[in-house]
Amino acid sequence: xxxxxxxxxxxxxxxxxxxxxxxxxxxxxxxxxxxxxxxxxxxxxxxxxxxxxxxxxxxxxxxxxxxxxxxxxxxxxxxxxxxxxxxxxxxxxxxxxxxxxxxxxxxxxxxx
Amino acid sequence: xxxxxxxxxxxxxxxxxxxxxxxxxxxxxxxxxxxxxxxxxxxxxxxxxxxxxxxxxxxxxxxxxxxxxxxxxxxxxxxxxxxxxxxxxxxxxxxxxxxxxxxxxxxxxxxxxxxxxxxxxx
Numbered sequence: 001x002x003x004x005x006x007x008x009x010x011x012x013x014x015x016x017x018x019x020x021x022x023x024x025x026x027x028x029x030x031x032x033x034x035x036x037x038x039x040x041x042x043x044x045x046x047x048x049x050x051x052x053x054x055x056x057x058x059x060x061x062x063x064x065x066x067x068x069x070x071x072x073x074x075x076x077x078x079x080x081x082x083x084x085x086x087x088x089x090x091x092x093x094x095x096x097x098x099x100x101x102x103x104x105x106x107x108x109x110x111x112x
Numbered sequence: 113x114x115x116x117x118x119x120x121x122x123x124x125x126x127x128x129x130x131x132x133x134x135x136x137x138x139x140x141x142x143x144x145x146x147x148x149x150x151x152x153x154x155x156x157x158x159x160x161x162x163x164x165x166x167x168x169x170x171x172x173x174x175x176x177x178x179x180x181x182x183x184x185x186x187x188x189x190x191x192x193x194x195x196x197x198x199x200x201x202x203x204x205x206x207x208x209x210x211x212x213x214x215x216x217x218x219x220x221x222x223x224x225x226x227x228x229x230x231x232x233x234x
Contacts, residue, residue, distance in 0.1 A: 008152070034221050043202060043225035044155070087154070091221055099170070100223065102147075104154035 001026055006088050006103040013110055017078045021106045023088030024070045033064055033071050036087040038105065044087055047073075078110045115139070118203050118226035125233050131190040133229050135203030142208040144186035145223065146170075146178060148199040155202065161186055162208070193233045201229045 006023045013019050025033075033050035048055065050062040050071050061074040075082055088103035119134035137144065143162050147155040147170075157170030159178040167178050175197060179187045186205075190197055204223040 004154075032221050043227055044223075045225070046222045049221055089221075099157060099160070100221070102155035104152055 002103075003027060003092075003101050004088055004090050004103040006086075006106045008104060008106060010107040010109050013078055013108070015078055015080060015110055015112055017110075018074065018076045019078060019108060020072055020074045021086055021088075021108075022070050022072050023103055023106075024068075025088075025090045025101075026069070027090070027092045028066075028069060030069075030090045030092045032091040033062075034089040034091075034100075035060075035062055035071075035073050036089055036102075038085045038087055040084070044102075047086070075108075078108075080110050080112065083108055083110045116203055116205055116224050116226040118201075118229045120229050121227060123229060123231045125193045125231065127192075127194055127233060129193050129233075131193050131231065133188040133190075133201055133203070133231070135186045135188070135226055136184050137186075137203075137205040137224070138184065139205065139207070139224070140183065141205035141224070142183070143206040144180065145204040145206075146176070146186065146188045147202045147204065148172070149202055149228075150199050158188065190231075193231075195233050197231065198233045199231060201231060202226060203229075 003026050035047040036044040037047040038044040050064050054063040059076045063072045085105040085107045087105045090101045116137045145160040146158045149155045156172050161167045161180040177189045203226040206223050207220045
């Protein structure tokens with residue numbers, strides 16, 4: 001079983017739609033969680049961290065469910081510019097050196 | 113803005129050749145990383161370094177070595193390139209700070225990536 005699993009998609013949605021991605025992780029002791037965004041042929045960039053209480057940044061909402069070991073990303077009112085691959089990232093240790101584990105990514109395609 | 117620069121965007125090498133991939137960051141970050149990214153597998157950590165001359169193996173170090181002689185520079189070396197090392201290679205850096213009164217080191221979760229080096233081994 002992969003340490004971090006994501007549905008690869010693609011998710012094809014019209015502009016204005018709401019779309020949600022889930023990501024599951026296998027290490028119950030994992031400490032911190034992130035969503036990164038990667039545009040086609042570009043490097044990944046941090047989109048948002050995921051906090052235990054859930055957090056929102058504009059149209060994006062991230063949630064963590066420790067009991068079920070998954071995190072989610074909700075995008076409301078999708079824009080064409082949201083088309084990208086979204087990477088779920090888990091840091092399995094606390095305070096130690098970063099050894100982030102990346103999921104393979106979920107591809108989102110927003111069409112007019 | 114943080115800038116992570118990788119020396120070559122595209123390389124084509126032959127099996128058995130020695131390959132050097134260079135990475136430089138300009139933000140005085142302590143941590144530096146080398147990943148490879150393959151379709152369906154995501155990013156996999158090859159090596160990372162948390163200080164000058166320090167290195168730690170990641171999940172897939174076989175066939176690779178690294179060098180960190182200066183804080184801003186982290187090099188990935190393929191001693192004898194093989195076709196299964198054809199991939200996109202991504203260098204990244206991140207910031208680490210010490211909370212003195214708690215005596216802990218905190219690693220931020222944000223990695224800053226270079227644009228990548230696409231290596232093809234024939």
